[in-house]
């Protein structure tokens with residue numbers, strides 16, 4: 001292969017990656033992630049059913065970098081000592097739009113379906129509440145309280161209501177697109193960068209002994 005060809009291949013590869021990322025961003029904006037601050041309450045309809053879509057997620061840099069774990073216990077990040085957390089995803093139709101919350105305005109219209117991601121603890125709390133109060137065919141007020149490890153979600157059902165014909169026809173997220181696991185190569189690439197970001201942590205983790 002000529003030097004020119006090798007150089008060109010790199011540009012083409014980068015371009016593919018850029019297009020892929022742009023596509024992903026667009027997909028994501030069609031089904032934005034519902035973001036709760038401490039004290040926020042949203043009135044939601046579990047439009048895709050009340051069963052969570054489960055997945056494992058690796059989190060770094062205080063949640064700024066996230067990777068879907070492809071195989072719990074066996075992926076490069078698991079082997080590097082980062083335990084993935086079990087999460088549950090739901091599709092929800094959001095009924096209230098607090099004007100004060102600028103970050104939330106991206107949700108846009110009332111016909112927008114959003115993704116609600118909950119921790120394992122919150123999914124358990126949801127399941128317990130559902131057993132008692134049955135959230136099928138009901139709008140549900142979801143309230144977040146607390147911060148960090150003390151975060152709790154509370155679920156209060158409203159009366160039974162029917163979905164409109166328009167609401168019934170709303171497209172739901174294709175979970176496979178959203179929950180595509182990170183590739184082992186991308187994980188290794190990130191781990192190498194992360195090591196360079198946190199030199200003090202590196203000695204604690206003893207990276208050299210980890211075979212990824």
Ligand SMILES: [Zn+2]
Pocket residue numbers: 058069070071072073074075076077078079084
């Ligand atoms: Zn993993």
